[in-house]
Amino acid sequence: MEDKNVDREITASLLNNTDGVSREKEDIWNQIETKLALKTVEKEMKVTPMNSRKTPKQRKSKGWLTGTIAAAVLLGVFGTTTDTGQAFVSNLREYFAPEKQVVEEIEGMPEEKEVVLKEGTAGYIIYIDEENYRMIQENGLDKIVFNQELDERYPDVSMTIKQVADKAPEEIAAEYHRELQETFATVEEITKVTEPVDGLLVSAIDGHEWNSLVTKVYIVSNEKEGSFVIQQNYFLEASEGHGARFQHMLKEFQIVEIDAE
């Protein structure tokens, strides 16, 4: 067979056998529009990115982001500086990569994995290791839970995140400290931390067995009158597994406040 005929046959075969694959064109366009928030009136908006050392790599703005009814104010909650610059964006995914590769050290071994952007209902974003965890809503709270069903021998493994609009971190930390003392054998003093978040920590442990309950409560200012409360629950033997993974995920926590224009 002549070469030019082979070439023609290959091209014809590729074209003929992929006819009809474009049926989803308008559905896909609608998805793209929604994700990029293109359905809004276009207007010029000046974007001032947050200067936060823990912020996921942000996309350089060209100043042509489209506006939405709600503008997001991104507040960096990490680092020693309290940069309160504001960024008005039409869609969080304009600013944060939907997925990224990270290297975590788990039980002494480096693990490379893909983490996925999640927008919490309480006004924040976080990157989740979806290979091991998923985010659910329970009793009005965002809860990051282990993907596998654990049998009854294992205590709760989860990380819940909520916002308390009207209480300062110090007040909430004192409340948790008091409450945990009623149920946990050992409750550490309230400590100020800068890792994985900048805030207060109340930690407690209920014994020294493999399955003894461990809880860590991080309280972060919401940059106004309130606080974010992040509670990690796991068991002693899982400190370097689940405990370490929760810490890695929490490093990516970032407050996002939605203001109506």
Next chain:
Amino acid sequence: MEVLNDQEIIKQIQNGSKSAFRELYDLYFDYAMRSATVVMNRNAAHAGDAVQETFIRVYQNIHLYQSDRPFKPWFYKILLNECNRILKKNSKVISVAEIIEQTHNDQQLEEYEDLYQAIQALEPHNRTPIVLKYLNGFKEQEIADILEENLNTIKSRLFKGRQKLKTFLEAKEEAN
């Protein structure tokens, strides 16, 4: 002239034009879908996801595009990365039916029912350059740039892929 057209559209997108982005979508969607469908082979159901994510990334990263270079290779580089990312994500899940199909595809080329199946049966590293050349009309050097491979490697992969398809066509011709 198509490159100029692309450049004009890109410039308008960079200036915030939604209608220009839609124009780009109309220009590129069909062949992007065709390409993703062939490249993703048995994961073709996810071709739409790859194309959708590609356009989102193009829109979000349009400021990174260097206007002194042709747009089309840049677009296809993003598309293939998305295809690979989704394939990698789904690589842990393989059904029994797929294993049977894989076994069937590994058998002699003469057993294929038509040329498209022969193309689908090529190794991914042979199939993707074939798609870029015959469906998208890229030159060998452009394919090497898109796939970030050495030009000779691409030449070799195209040659091997094409040889297999030629053998298949000749066998089919003889049989008829």
